[in-house]
Amino acid sequence: MATQVTAHTERGFSFLRTAIVLQTLTLFLQAVSAGLLLTSSSGGTLHHAGARVMYGASMLYVLAAVLAWKPGGGSLRPVWHASGFLALASVQVVVGIAHVPAVHVPLGVLMFGLSVLAPARR
Secondary structure: OHHHHHHHHHHHHHHHHHHHHHHHHHHHHHHHHHHHHHHOOOHHHHHHHHHHHHHHHHHHHHHHHHHHHOOOOOOOHHHHHHHHHHHHHHHHHHHHHOOOHHHHHHHHHHHHHHHHHHHHHO
């Protein structure tokens, strides 16, 4: 029984790490597409589509954190981190749609930094 729980826990943590890496990658691509937005007309479409993918990656991070926590009943901290990140992503989408770059850009940098640091917290 203990071996089965350990295997489930390891898979959950592996899925969690994968979700964090995917989220970090989508945030990096958002930064690249934001640069394209400033220099070309096609950058806007790419940045808009990337926002949807980034938001989906944030939701996947929450799901992965819950799945990593549930079988072993470990710390709830990763779930809180993922939920907080989803809240930041929601604010980021709202201020992006409202075209408030004074908040949108620094928040994007903060989110990327937090996402890079997330595996270190694991």
